[in-house]
Amino acid sequence: MLYQIKSYLKFLWYSKNEHAVHSPFVFNLITKCFYDKESKPDPGGSEQAKQYAILKEYRKSLLKNKNTIEVTDFGAGFKVFKSNIRQISEIARTAGISPKRAELLFRITNYFQPNTILEIGTSLGLATSALELGNPKAKISILEGCPNKANQCQLQFQKFNVNNVELVVTEFNNYLENCHLQPENCQLIFFNGNHSKTATLNYFELLLPTISNDSVWIFNHIHWSPEIEEAWEIIKKHPKVTVTIDTFQWGIVFFRKEQSKEHFVIRL
Numbered sequence: 515m516l517y518q519i520k521s522y523l524k525f526l527w528y529s530k531n532e533h534a535v536h537s538p539f540v541f542n543l544i545t546k547c548f549y550d551k552e553s554k555p556d557p558g559g560s561e562q563a564k565q566y567a568i569l570k571e572y573r574k575s576l577l578k579n580k581n582t583i584e585v586t587d588f589g590a591g592f593k594v595f596k597s598n599i600r601q602i603s604e605i606a607r608t609a610g611i612s613p614k615r616a617e618l619l620f621r622i623t624n625y626f627q628p629n630t631i632l633e634i635g636t637s638l639g640l641a642t643s644a645l646e647l648g649n650p651k652a653k654i655s656i657l658e659g660c661p662n663k664a665n666q667c668q669l670q671f672q673k674f675n676v677n678n679v680e681l682v683v684t685e686f687n688n689y690l691e692n693c694h695l696q697p698e699n700c701q702l703i704f705f706n707g708n709h710s711k712t713a714t715l716n717y718f719e720l721l722l723p724t725i726s727n728d729s730v731w732i733f734n735h736i737h738w739s740p741e742i743e744e745a746w747e748i749i750k751k752h753p754k755v756t757v758t759i760d761t762f763q764w765g766i767v768f769f770r771k772e773q774s775k776e777h778f779v780i781r782l
């Protein structure tokens with residue numbers, strides 16, 4: 515916790531807003547997508563306000579759910595190391611994406627309109643619902659290792675008519691090493707499971723063959739620990755990476771050839 519506070523203070527010191535950004539690509543992304551002009555209550559009920567209301571409902575129905583399931587935890591070396599019983603509401607509250615981040619994920623997906631999306635770490639589908647609403651036409655593949663969470667997630671999808679999602683119950687490495695993904699399979703990737711340095715860099719390397727100019731990769735919790743910060747620094751330096759944006763919780767990575775290499779630290 516102390517480490518994260520120090521890290522956040524450092525972030526505040528270095529972070530900027532759109533006025534310090536000269537890249538038109540990043541300036542537009544910040545002003546037209548990151549900064550949410552429509553988040554205030556809208557008496558007319560804009561399309562975006564309606565989508566936010568669906569995200570809220572999705573979360574509310576999980577937070578109300580006091581049923582319990584046995585969860586499979588994934589530990590170091592990706593081995594299953596223990597089992598335990600948890601309430602659905604507790605899983606949603608502790609491991610799910612926050613309401614503000616779900617709205618941001620919705621806006622990013624809506625802004626880039628990726629045809630294909632891969633989510634690594636799904637749990638109960640809070641982030642998936644934002645990805646799906648952001649581009650309902652996208653083909654979405656999502657990975658979750660715990661079969662009982664995956665079952666609950668499917669039930670939520672049925673309740674909220676989330677139909678265009680392929681949920682794969684798998685250990686991440688097994689899937690990523692054997693699935694032979696192509697660029698057309700995962701234009702936007704949300705990395706949200708197993709926040710260790712080794713795992714993050716491993717997924718990064720395994721997915722590099724899929725990059726294209728339109729790839730958008732979002733890494734969650736890049737300042738979680740010194741190790742994960744090291745992984746983020748290595749990713750930034752990778753020769754194929756051009757633009758990165760550090761928003762403290764997320765690190766967003768682009769591989770656009772026309773951009774010169776530049777790293778932005780942006781306050782949301």
Ligand SMILES: C[S@@+](CC[C@H](N)C(=O)[O-])C[C@H]1O[C@@H](n2cnc3c(N)ncnc32)[C@H](O)[C@@H]1O
Binds near residue numbers: 586587637641659660
């Ligand atoms: C932080 S949660 C995902 C939260 C979700 N994106 C959301 O917004 O609600 C990470 C999930 O990844 C799964 N997970 C972690 N490591 C894994 C691994 N190596 N293989 C498969 N699943 C894993 C966990 O079971 C957990 O449900």
